[in-house]
Amino acid sequence: MKQLFLERSNPRNQAVVLFIVSLLLFVIDGKSDALDPVRQSTGLVLEPVYWLSTAPSRLIAGVSDIFESRDVQRATLRERNQQIRLLQAGQLKMSALEAENARLRSLLGSASRMNESVLIAEIKGLSPDPSAHHITLDKGRDDGVFVGQPVIDAAGLVGQVVEASSRLSKVLLVTDQNHAVPVLAVRTAAQLIAEGRGQRDMLSLRHVSASLDLKVGDLLVTSGLGQRFPSGYPVGLIQSYHLPPGAAFAQVLVKPTSRLQTLDHVLLVFDEGLPAERSDPDRTTTDG
Amino acid sequence: MAEPILRGPLIIVLTLLLAIVLALVPLPAGSPEALKFLRPDWVGLGLIYWAIAVPERVGVLTAFALGLVTDLVLSTGFGYHSLGFVILAALAASSYQQVRMLEIWQQAMLVIFALFLVTTAQYAVLTLIMERQLSLLVFLKPLSSGLMWPWVFLLLRLCRRRYL
Numbered sequence: 288m289k290q291l292f293l294e295r296s297n298p299r300n301q302a303v304v305l306f307i308v309s310l311l312l313f314v315i316d317g318k319s320d321a322l323d324p325v326r327q328s329t330g331l332v333l334e335p336v337y338w339l340s341t342a343p344s345r346l347i348a349g350v351s352d353i354f355e356s357r358d359v360q361r362a363t364l365r366e367r368n369q370q371i372r373l374l375q376a377g378q379l380k381m382s383a384l385e386a387e388n389a390r391l392r393s394l395l396g397s398a399s400r401m402n403e404s405v406l407i408a409e410i411k412g413l414s415p416d417p418s419a420h421h422i423t424l425d426k427g428r429d430d431g432v433f434v435g436q437p438v439i440d441a442a443g444l445v446g447q448v449v450e451a452s453s454r455l456s457k458v459l460l461v462t463d464q465n466h467a468v469p470v471l472a473v474r475t476a477a478q479l480i481a482e483g484r485g486q487r488d489m490l491s492l493r494h495v496s497a498s499l500d501l502k503v504g505d506l507l508v509t510s511g512l513g514q515r516f517p518s519g520y521p522v523g524l525i526q527s528y529h530l531p532p533g534a535a536f537a538q539v540l541v542k543p544t545s546r547l548q549t550l551d552h553v554l555l556v557f558d559e560g561l562p563a564e565r566s567d568p569d570r571t572t573t574d575g
Numbered sequence: 576m577a578e579p580i581l582r583g584p585l586i587i588v589l590t591l592l593l594a595i596v597l598a599l600v601p602l603p604a605g606s607p608e609a610l611k612f613l614r615p616d617w618v619g620l621g622l623i624y625w626a627i628a629v630p631e632r633v634g635v636l637t638a639f640a641l642g643l644v645t646d647l648v649l650s651t652g653f654g655y656h657s658l659g660f661v662i663l664a665a666l667a668a669s670s671y672q673q674v675r676m677l678e679i680w681q682q683a684m685l686v687i688f689a690l691f692l693v694t695t696a697q698y699a700v701l702t703l704i705m706e707r708q709l710s711l712l713v714f715l716k717p718l719s720s721g722l723m724w725p726w727v728f729l730l731l732r733l734c735r736r737r738y739l
Contacts (some may be wrong), residue, residue, distance in 0.1 A: 299665065301634070306665075307657035308654075312643075312657070313653060315654075316654060326647065326650070333647070336595065336596060341600075344601060353712070414601070414604055416613075416649055416650070503626045
């Protein structure tokens with residue numbers, strides 16, 4: 288205890304300097320990708336930490352599996368079987384439609400975009416950071432996951448992979464305020480950009496000019512512009528359209544079709560039609 | 576004298592690492608979003624304890640390094656947590672003698688106040704400089720952290736008495 292006062296000669300100055308350094312770092316990291324290599328290179332070191340942090344959820348999942356009653360399991364099984372039958376029925380029509388679509392496309396001379404394969408991933412959890420909408424998946428680079436990969440669920444677009452370590456990956460959700468996706472209104476073929484607002488159940492459309500024909504209930508799908516997302520995946524339904532008097536742009540809110548609130552499994556999309564190597568992960572869409 | 580120095584830093588590092596893991600534990604999928612605003616700032620609490628208990632070992636420099644590691648693990652922007660932790664450590668360094676004299680619940684009040692200050696600074700930086708939006712619910716975090724302070728304090732005091 289004797290050295291106590293000698294050692295800490297000037298903590299206040301030190302604090303001020305470090306405060307300013309932090310501030311600078313934060314601004315640099317926020318406004319440029321200069322520090323991204325640091326993040327990418329530490330992925331391997333951090334793996335055990337992530338593994339540890341998911342231990343409780345794995346434990347809970349294991350325990351609840353043991354205690355789940357047989358009746359409940361039977362009921363879910365019945366439900367699943369019914370669902371499979373329904374989906375199979377839908378699939379019958381689908382294959383016919385697919386063939387027809389391929390035929391029509393060949394008539395038009397454009398390449399078919401049906402050659403997409405998917406990988407099912409389980410969600411390990413939601414990000415602890417309140418200002419970001421991330422989810423962690425149990426699939427990583429070892430499974431072929433790459434940064435920038437589109438992620439969907441059964442109902443629509445979920446987001447894109449922003450970080451991939453060897454066995455885990457992190458997905459930026461479409462609702463994150465740093466995320467934007469080029470979309471197409473199905474009814475009118477209007478090209479728009481849907482961006483996150485930092486709210487779990489809402490997107491907004493950017494630069495909707497007053498003359499554009501949009502209605503509440505219109506379906507928006509990915510347009511495929513920007514080369515990041517394959518085209519045709521549902522993104523959301525227009526929930527409200529508000530044009531303030533005299534304003535050049537309308538305020539349009541979109542409700543995502545994917546069940547972002549209750550996700551447990553998602554699909555990672557491998558689209559052979561898109562270039563596999565992307566050097567700059569989020570910029571094409573996020574800065575839109 | 577040699578032995579505690581060897582053992583000392585280890586327990587500090589271990590408890591802070593554990594705090595980071597706790598901060599990272601993902602919420603179960605499908606849980607309400609508001610839940611994440613109620614998660615106590617485990618790393619901040621751990622830092623406050625050690626900065627008050629052993630200020631000669633845990634000061635602003637440690638806080639800064641800890642903040643960078645936290646930023647890396649939680650993938651918040653570099654500097655976000657270190658900014659807050661530097662403030663916490665500076666506050667602790669200037670007042671640990673008085674804080675040690677207080678009752679636990681009074682300390683908890685101070686912890687809430689300090690974390691509130693930190694959250695305000697972080698909120699200001701995030702919204703004013705970075706022009707990002709952040710829910711005002713983040714101000715719930717200091718409260719939940721304050722409620723956790725007594726338990727963190729007792730647990731870490733146990734660690735300190737045993738290993739430091």
